[in-house]
Amino acid sequence: MNLLAQRHRHARALLALEDGSTFSGWCAGAEGETFGEIVFNTSMAGYQEIVSDPSYAGQIVTLTYPQVGNYGVCREVMQSGGLFLRGLVVHDMCHEPSNWTSEGSLPELLKQNGVVAIEGIDTRALTLKIRSAGAMRAAISTVDLDPESLVSRVATSLPISAHNFVPDVSTRQSYTVPAKGEKRFHVVALDCGEKRGIEQGLASVGCEVTVMPWDTPAARVLSESPDGVFFSNGPGDPEQVTQTAACAREVLGKVPVFGICLGNQLMSIAAGAQIQKLPFGHHGGNEPVMNLLTGKVEITAQNHNYGLVFESLGRLVPELSGGETEHHADLRFWSEKRIAPVVESERFGRVRLTHVNLNDGTPEGIQFLDIPAFSVQYHPEANPGPHDSAYLFEAFARLMKGREDYLAIDVREGRRF
Structure with missing residues (x-):
């Protein structure tokens, strides 16, 4: 104009x-x-x-x-x-x-x-x-x-x-998103403001997705006998979303679980972690993140103002953390060492740091080692943004199939160039 x-x-x-x-x-x-x-x-x-x-x-x-x-x-x-x-x-x-x-x-x-x-x-x-x-x-x-x-x-x-903005954006009625192609899994998704691109990402790996309101109790979720449960992205302060965090606490350990963005924060709270507000957040399509399990760097789409305080999950397990005994505030320490450190949480046992933001050293992903669950802070569905992280939907499918190496996927797989 x-x-x-x-x-x-x-x-x-x-x-x-x-x-x-x-x-x-x-x-x-x-x-x-x-x-x-x-x-x-x-x-x-x-x-x-x-x-x-x-x-x-x-x-x-x-x-x-x-x-x-x-x-x-x-x-x-x-x-x-x-x-x-x-x-x-x-x-x-x-x-x-x-x-x-x-x-x-x-x-x-x-x-x-x-x-x-x-x-x-x-x-x-x-x-x-x-x-x-x-x-x-x-x-x-x-x-x-x-x-x-x-x-x-x-x-x-x-x-x-x-204010808790999640009720303002969540679905009020459950609905079903069919799998693309052959149905391989049935997943229940807790909608805290779920983007359609995430539904499409889950459907693309054979998931039929039953989307439920944000405050659905764990008993109702598990009554669907799902192969896995997904906790979605959403707005605002995660400390306000107590019902969904309570659901995560009850679901973890019972079925495979995957969380994105707010879902990652709620799963972390369920595990006893603290959440911090970032100075100006991460909003855009050019955030570099290293997968510590493969050493590969993904250019990611992100949209959040809050994030996990990794050290609040528990003390380091030295034998699984390269012999390190002390936490480091800047998690790029681990990306430089090519180590995926593990902590011992009180509620769900060992938790591994899997992804680190290379711009500011904040945590971008965790993996529960004693229960089938993982989560990331960024957006693998992009919309908008790069598709380097789309492999995480396949990782969830591999987790539901019972593969132990479900996260060790080279981000270059499936690329044309």
């Missing part, structure tokens, strides 16, 4: 942060105002998958790529039945897309779903501010254009940790 030539067509808008910063721009979605936690996503494409990801509930998303919306939107790539993010911030919004798959524009989609958005923002400066100060409360308004007023209202708004 040429802002100088077309600014009269759109209402003025204001973005305010809790640190007192303000940015003026123009409305690029629904008019009105919205409050939420502001984060940034570094993906260069896939804006429709981003805005339709239920994990962004409660958040205002800044897209760092400068031009957004140029190929339009289409129903086929939606990751949920609606938009749950609080707001969207872009530099340059395309209002007249051109692509053979386009069924409409991104601004139209935002308006239809009541999502307030702003364009004309220096997203580079905004991203640097978030990186320095961390994710913070913010607001976008086309109503209150007084910087001092909007900043003061942001200061009194609730933090994201004050």
Whole structure:
């Protein structure tokens, strides 16, 4: 959009942060105002998958790529039945897309779903501010254009940790996703905000998936006699999602279990671990992660603000951790040593660190050694993002078949190049 030539067509808008910063721009979605936690996503494409990801509930998303919306939107790539993010911030919004798959524009989609958005923002400066100060409360308004007023209202708004967003995005009724091709397994998935790409990933390895609400009791889950149980991604603070964590605690050890993103955090809580909030989270499609079992590095899609504190799971087992007896805050220590360390948890025995983020040394995956279960913090389904980690759905299938080496898959398998 040429802002100088077309600014009269759109209402003025204001973005305010809790640190007192303000940015003026123009409305690029629904008019009105919205409050939420502001984060940034570094993906260069896939804006429709981003805005339709239920994990962004409660958040205002800044897209760092400068031009957004140029190929339009289409129903086929939606990751949920609606938009749950609080707001969207872009530099340059395309209002007249051109692509053979386009069924409409991104601004139209935002308006239809009541999502307030702003364009004309220096997203580079905004991203640097978030990186320095961390994710913070913010607001976008086309109503209150007084910087001092909007900043003061942001200061009194609730933090994201004050609300459990999972009930807002979870299915209310169970439903079934059929397997692609021959049915090999029956999996029950606890929907905390599950992306459609994850359902498709499970189905692609022969899983018929029964998707159940987030607060389904373990007894009800196990009454389905599943071959495995899956805990999905989702929004907000995992400490708020107590019912699902309780379900994980009861299910672990009874059937094979796999968790992604929020599911990883809930399985960790079930094992007695602590969760921490990251300064500005991981949001994008270019995060390097090493699989410590193979030494191979995956470029991954990620979307989370919280993560496991690995050392809180228990003390190291030296004989399974290269002789090491002390924990290291920066887990890149283990990637440099090519060691997958093991700790002894009180509830479920030995737990191995399997994946490490090479950007900041945070944990990205764990494997329970005494029960059939594993989880990752990132998104193997991508949508959007690279597909280096798609092997994890096959790993879950191998776990349900009883293979001990289910995670030791070379990420290069199946690649064309």
